[in-house]
Amino acid sequence: MKSILIATTALAGLASAALAEGEVNVVSWGGAYEVSQVEAYNKPFTAETGIKVNMIAADNPATPLKAQVEAGNITGDVFDIEVSDAIRLCDEGALVEINPADLPAAPDGTPAAEDFIDGALQDCAVANIFWGTVIAYDNTKFPDGAPTTAADFFDLEKYPGKRGLPKSAKRTLYLALIADGVPADQIYEKLATPEGVAQAFAKLDTIKDSVVWWEAGAQPPQLLADGEVTMATGYNGRFFDAMVGEGKPFTIIWDGQYMDLDMFAIPKGSPNPEAAMAYLKFATDTQRLADQAKYIAYGPSRKSSAALVGKYKDGTTDMAPHMPTNPDHMTTSIMDDPEFWADHDAEMSEQFNAWLAG
Template sequence: MKKLLVLTTALTSLAFAANADVTVMSWGGAYGEAQTEAHVKPWAAATGNAAVMVDSDNPAPALKAMVEAGNVTVDVASVEYADAVRLCDEGVLEPIDPATVKPGADGTAAVDDFFPGAITECGVATDIWANVFAYDTTKFPEGPKTVADFFDLTKFPGKRGLRKGAKAVLELALLGDGVAPADVYATLGTPEGVDRAFAKLDTIKSEVVWWEAGAQAPQLLADGEVAMTTAYNGRIFGAAVGEGKPFQIVWDGQIYESELYVVPKGAPNKDLAMDFISYATSTEGLRAQASNISYGAPRKSSNIEPIIYKDGKTDMAPHSPTNPANMANSLLTSSDFWVDHDAELNERFQAWLSQ
């Protein structure tokens, strides 16, 4: 039923895109807007092709449903790293030849210009983003300061917002319980470690408001429905800097990874999709996206000069997951771990939710 719902929602949102030469599916909100302004509109202008952006709460399940149904209506999608690897292994995605990815502005080959691992068999990274938690400074003028504070209902009372799923939530629980980032996946790979993560979540379960779409997290905070919430860092940046909301990110315990552009098997405009990805992930394309939202650019040549927000004055460095000051107690998501354990841990998570 869930898969059918995802597919139905995706197809409904795509109805107006039937005449596009390239249809890109992404996450909506500030993120989708950033990719539209940095990639979709400029590529269309440069090539003369029609391009359109459509939104999804999570493009990966929608893509898989389309391919399995034999009714693929998007050409490019933006998916999380682990999903790109898993879907590629499952035969859902088209391979991408690294030679088709543009060299850096200085001529450096793409495979040397991108950060390690940013070009995979079926995907090219567009940004480095993070799961963080944030709070309203009018409610907590002095902090929280650490990931442990997220779980401290005595010192920082109030509801907590959490994404409804195992990924990044179980890691956050272990980080909040004092597990060092270097030990998180080794711990989570054991039955005892999984039990420990859920035991930590038990300490706040009665106070959790679950969110599923990225736009919900800052809205929960703005509406006062939660005292603090996990969120995609770009969503909080957009609300704080773009809309003037009194929100503050706590970078301690951030869980970061890459987002990738992929092409589904059976994409109606495969060749144009590959051209779009090459254009979007160029030095200039990635700088343009990073100037529209506070996610790090995943290739070296895009970061040679400071990146300034579209307001023309805000230096994006302090707001980026890749800023050294923001990475002191950070965790790089293990795509290998989630490719291997996603099904079992989400099954355990759903069982825990129903208890």
């Protein structure tokens, strides 16, 4: 909450300055992710247009966005938000609609509407990155053979040790079903039934006493590094940073990864609407999305960016094998369904919390 207040205050303080022509306020998630955006988007955007980019970090940019909309005082221009928030705020009339025909085509002329991966274009938002919730393990803990599947995460006998899981129905129930043999393309169908939900909780029961629950993205790599767990689920970019950036002995299991995406949206009434739209178009072109992958292991939302993804900023690590959108990692992946969770999140969260307390 403190960081949200700081972000909101920072936005208010920047509002008067940003009203001047040639500036744009971009609200994002901070950390290594923000660094990747500054390097790949902001610096070249300013160099090309002369428009200054003010970055404001928030734990979840949708929070200050909702607060500004409710207060009728918009101080941010571009917000990096999740799909469900983009859909809801668009339905409420709070966001600017975006015509895919206005977005840059791919280098070979392919229209943006055909170049973005399915789900990356919404009525009022454009995705920049795909990211995955994946399993990672400490590869010094299993000398007799490494785990390779979601089912192995639940096998405490063969792969002993505590497990790290998020305190979230959305981020755990799917994994339990995958581990219990439900095909990835049937996960939502199962979760829509009482029997499917019961099946997921029954699978979670098998490891419940061995789970360390986490709530912030930085925790899973730290739990592994501290030896508090031998396996954990978490965000693939966080694990990549720990593995490649910090040299931690971790390995990612891509089986059953839960894929989601982040999107740029512009609120109606933003102080700098023209600069905001110019930034959104620039930041979501083919080259810029490929450039971001130089700094963090999140997949570009455009098909044409894939061939341009090169090496990590260290100049030696090939990034393609670390991308959640790598074809080899998507064979058993589950794509987030924001409409499903809009209908079921409240009830499932209530059941999940009751199960945790039981």
